[in-house]
Amino acid sequence: MTDSAPARPTLDDATQAPRRIPSVERLVGGASEEVLTTYGRTAVTEAVRTILAEIRVQGGPVPDEAAIRSAVAKKLAAERRPSLQPVFNLTGTVLHTNLGRALLPRSAAEAVAAVMVQASNLEFDLATGARGERDDHVEGLICRLTGAEAAVVVNNNAAAVLLVLNALAMRREVVVSRGELVEIGGSFRVPDVMARAGCRLREVGTTNRTHLRDFAEALGPRTGLVMKVHPSNYAITGFTAEAEPMALHALCQEHGVPLAEDLGSGSLVDLAAYGLPPEPTVRAALARADVVTFSGDKLLGAVQCGIVAGRKDLIARVRKNPLKRALRVDKMTYAALEAVLRLYLHPEQLAEELPTLRLLTRPQAAIDAQAHALVPAIAEHLSGWATVSVAECISQIGSGALPVETLPSAAVVLTPDGEGGRRGAGGRCKRLAERLRGLPVPVIGRISDDAIVLDLRTLEDEAGFLDSLSHLSSPNDGAPGRRAC
Ligand SMILES: *Cc1c(COP(=O)(O)O)cnc(C)c1O
DSSP, X not given: OOTTOOSSTTBOTTTOSBOOOOOHHHHHHTSOHHHHHHHOHHHHHHHHHHHHHHXXXXXXXXXXXXXXXXXXXXXXXXXXXXXXXXXXXXXXXSSOGGGTSSOOOHHHHHHHHHHHSSOOOTTBOTTTSSBOOTTHHHHHHHHHHHOOSEEEEESSHHHHHHHHHHHHHTTSEEEEEGGGOOEETTTEEHHHHHHHTTOEEEXXXXXXXXXXXXXXXXXXXXXXXXEEEOOTTOOOOSSOBOOOHHHHHHHHHHHTOOEEEEEETOBSSOGGGGTSOOOOBHHHHHTTOSEEEEESXXXXXXXXXXXXXXXXXXXXXXXXXHHHHHHOOOHHHHHHHHHHHHHTTOHHHHHHHSHHHHHHTOOHHHHHHHHHHHHHHHHHHTTTTEEEEEEEEEEBOBTTBSSSOOEEEEEEEEEEOOSSHHHHHHHXXXXXXXXXXXXXXXXXOEEETTEEEEEGGGOOOHHHHHHHHTTOOOTTSOOOOTTTO
């Protein structure tokens, strides 16, 4: 703000008297027509007041009016920028929870926009004119794609699990294998969710081995539910055993106890058919369980929501539970989910039309060719900052799917220029990463061995990416990234 202040800023240029802080009225009155129409008088006045207050607090020489005006304009522009904004996810994790997970196809985004700006038949049956049920918009599609008899949609998969537990086993025991009492992504811990749902946890077996007889011994009059949980972000290998799923299901049926399976990701298609490592499908899980819960924004590739699918009588109990009302989703979610589910009706085009599958199935050779083609342009924008090269790397699906399997990919590697050994390199790397986060569309990579690795598996908008990089100023410019100040 004081960059352009003259050497002896305390003297006013015209009167040579000590410069005083100009009045709010003078600064707002003198604001350009453009600034006033863009931001409005209220916001301009507030920004002027804030900047003047900062000058008073800082003390020292008073900057000239031009500098104050420029600080006000900068503040107004910064306030305009939305907090939630698009970024380039080049971390190599395709379904990155912190970066918004699945990307919607444009058709789904348009379906969302259409019901947002106009009234819709969210809970209205157009055939009869009577009240409708919001799940009706997707239930038929989910059943068709999974073989389920019925389905409900809630806020996310954590909510789906909570709801199933509460609806089917409140004040009763839920039998779970010790090896499946997992924590997923920090705040979702199976035992905690169970307690909140009002269920009593009955652990059976050991961490690495659980047998059918362990379940058989635990099942009794107090049992409300048997639950299986996909271990998601970890794998137990070596001397392991689990109850054979079909036999476990038969045992539950004998006792009249429902079996629920929390799939986490839960794919709607066999990923192996697309050359990817296999992940349990919802259809396969429903052959060995009565209800299945899974996320809408993991492998399914839609928006944040949780789906409970399965036996009609059990889904009816889930739907009637008062928590369903608290956990229900908005019309935006139904619009996006319906549009994405419809893509699955055309499996021949799915790998092209569904962004998650399109990115996951990109061959390494194509990503490598893209990286080599982009290096010259990237190197130009990074001149003075880093040396640019191409390297093989490994992408991940993310969001708990296939924790041990990986996808070969290619990356553009930015190795910071300069002296100073490893310590210096680490600092320069962090500085560059900070600048990349400050770009108009922030670029997020991962730091590895004092270099920034940009996995190009998820780069589709090359022009937008290069345009954002073109705003990288030289490392010697004092101008910090917009967040850095
Ligand atoms: C991801 C996951 C959840 C939580 O799903 P959200 O949609 O993120 O709420 C629950 N269970 C398992 C096994 C998961 O992998």
